[in-house]
Amino acid sequence: MKVTIREVAKQAGVAPSTVSRVIANSSRISSKTKARVRETMEALGYHPNFNARNLVNNRTNMLGVIIPGASEVAFQNPFFPEVLRGITTKAYTAGYGLALSTGQTDEDIFNEVKQMVQSCRVDGIILLSSKIDDQIIPYLLEQQFPFVLVGRPDNIATKNITYVNNDNVKAAKLVTEYLLLLGHEAIGFIGGQQEAIVTVDHAAGYEQALHNAAIPMNRDYSVYYQEVLEGGQQAVIELMSLEKPPTALIVADDLMALGVLRMLDEMQVSVPEDISVISFNNVMLSELSSPPLTTVDIHIYELGQKATDALVEKIQTPDIEAKTIIVPHRLIKRQSCKKLDHLAPSK
Structure with missing residues (x-):
């Protein structure tokens, strides 16, 4: 004979409506009650009819x-x-x-x-x-x-x-300030697609840090490409062709930064001896790159x-108020950034 919700409720010592809410994984039910009801369902061999429930609740799950x-x-x-x-x-x-x-x-x-x-x-x-x-x-x-x-x-x-x-503005400001502390002033910015809000915020943080350090913006140092390997490679070609190339680069994400490192290697530009590189995301390839990338872990x-x-x-809970959830970021220092030697002869 098929086990019913009422039998599960009686055995678990809760109301039938509570069993229904546990099946729906309602946030209104405590984890302790959920565990007890689920244990009872398993012990009694109760299996919810999800198709019927979805039709009644107009849900697809x-x-x-x-x-x-x-x-x-x-x-x-x-x-x-x-x-x-x-x-x-x-x-x-x-x-x-x-x-x-x-x-x-x-x-x-x-x-x-x-x-x-x-x-x-x-x-x-x-x-x-x-x-x-x-x-x-x-x-x-x-x-x-x-x-x-x-x-x-x-x-x-x-x-x-x-x-x-x-907080992508704050994260980009952080990496720019880090490069400034290392003595860099000619800092290039390799952004992702310009219409992306994350790119807008990264650019804002970069510009804020330069402004606070009283360093004039050089618009030639800001370039934008798609967030793929080729985008990083193309960005480096553009920036390193300048009469006065940057001594450090901020890159939109680690995949682009890998393209940056590859192209710099082809150009026989050494990282970090000749140029520092820092990026965002902290995906696995950032630690495995050569050299390992200094990056921002955005979790x-x-x-x-x-x-x-x-x-x-x-x-x-359809009537719940909208909320903003900010996940913290963290700077991961590896081997792609170096203090600028101001005494080194210009190349």
Whole structure:
């Protein structure tokens, strides 16, 4: 005979509604009660009918994850597998599957988001980036559809958007100040795509640090490329072709920085003896590069975890207020930066 929710509730010493909330992984139920109810379910051999429950609750138990740009390009960057690892861990614990976007252009991705919303394919959406004049965020706000952003919104209705981010202005200011303390003043900035909000924030932190040090901005030292190996290589060619090349480089992320190191090696420019390089993200390749990269650890895995927790909470408690979650960053010093020797003869 099939075990019922009422029998589980009686055995666990809770109300049937509590059992239902445990099945839905409601944040309103304590972890101790959840453990007791789940143990009882297992002991009695109770298996929830998720399909029936989803039909009643109008839930799919699926989360949409929107990856920026062409997916084959995005997955060249270790940031995305790592943030997805954090998302997957929390989604599994909460009983959700994932539906990843596969669009190759901005328009493809926007249409895919609309299809997810209108066809009720997912219960909520995690956006893995934001950019200037983004069309996805206004659409989701208009539809009042649950979503969480990894990154910072472009100043549109920010108070209504839950987002998980690093303080990227502060992080970029930190790395610039670190290079200044090492004696560098000719500091190049290799940003990612200019319309990306993270790039906007990195540039702002870089400029703030130079301004505070009373060092004039040299616009020739700021270049922007796609966050792939080739982008870093092209950026180095542009910067090292200047009449007075930088003595240090700030790079948007570790993958680009690997391209930077490779091209500098081809040019027979030694790191850090001839030029210092510092980047962001602290993915595995930053430690394995030659030389190992000084970088900023932005705790990518934690970004994914916290975004998923926040989205599940929004789905289960629709009236909850929007929140801003800032994940701390940390400078990881390795061997790609060196104090500038002002006494060394110019080349």
